[in-house]
Amino acid sequence: MRDTIQLAPGLRGRAESVVTDANTAAAVGSGLLPVYSTPAMCGLMEEAACAAVAECIEEGKGTVGTRLEISHESATPRGMKVWAEALLTAVDGKFLTYEVRAFDEAGLIGKGVHQRCIISVERFMSRCESKAGR
Secondary structure, eight states: OOSSOOOOTTOEEEEEEEOOGGGBHHHHTSOSSSBBOHHHHHHHHHHHHHHHHTTTSOTTEEEEEEEEEEEEOSOOBTTOEEEEEEEEEEEETTEEEEEEEEEETTEEEEEEEEEEEEEEHHHHHHHHHHTTTO
16 A cells, blocks of 8 residues: 555545636537536546545556446536545445535535446556557
8 A cells, every 4th residue: 555544435535626618518518508517527526536545546556437426416607616525435345436526616516426446557558458459
């Protein structure tokens, strides 16, 4: 392990951003409006989940997202700060389950459950590249 922090339920992570033209629904193709996009919110939730366990994952290993079930409950305009929080709720072998929530300066904008899997980076990338014949 990299540190003395143990991989166990209760670990928390956070990620934050600001809504810009680049992460609006209109820009990423998930809608026509200049509001914070659902795909950007999903990415922020995943970033928070990664941050929760970053210090616990062994050298040469990482995590990949395998499942994300969320609701996007409130629109956020350009210029507002947004952040996501992840709480590790279960560790089942190599599978990690999180409660994720996203906020803007006015309150809750999304919530859900996220699952990640601990992988060997080298093995994972080798398998991935083999799909392209490399």
